[in-house]
Amino acid sequence: MIRPKRKFWSSNFLFIGIAGTVLVALIPIFIEPYLNSKKYNEIQKxxxxxxxxxxxxxxxxxxxxxxxxxxxxDDE
Structure with a gap:
């Protein structure tokens, strides 16, 4: 009887965890200023x-x- 390999599950969870962490870190950098542009326009002014x-x-x-x-x- 051949056992299924379970190494792929742990690597999948690792990849999903890293990708999720990167996406959560990008929210305050890119998405929040896009959604609340008035706040950042006032700061810029x-x-x-x-x-x-x-x-x-x-x-x-x-x-x-x-x-x-x-x-x-130029004639005007």
Whole structure:
């Protein structure tokens, strides 16, 4: 009589445990800010209140603008 191998059960539980732990750790990092964005928007407004974008832009680069937006005519 051949006994079934039970080693796979323990490795499956180990894998599921590690994957579950990683997923639970990712909840406060990714999902919670996505669901409660107002809280994080308020924090961002407070921390960036005194920062002037032109002063911190590296390499004298211009501040971000929409690359797909319509270009303004110089004639206007």
């Amino acid at each position: 407070k921390t960036r209140a005194n920062i002037i974008q032109e002063d911190v832009q590296p390499g004298n680069m211009r501040v971000w603008s929409d690359p797909f937006g319509r270009k303004k005519d």
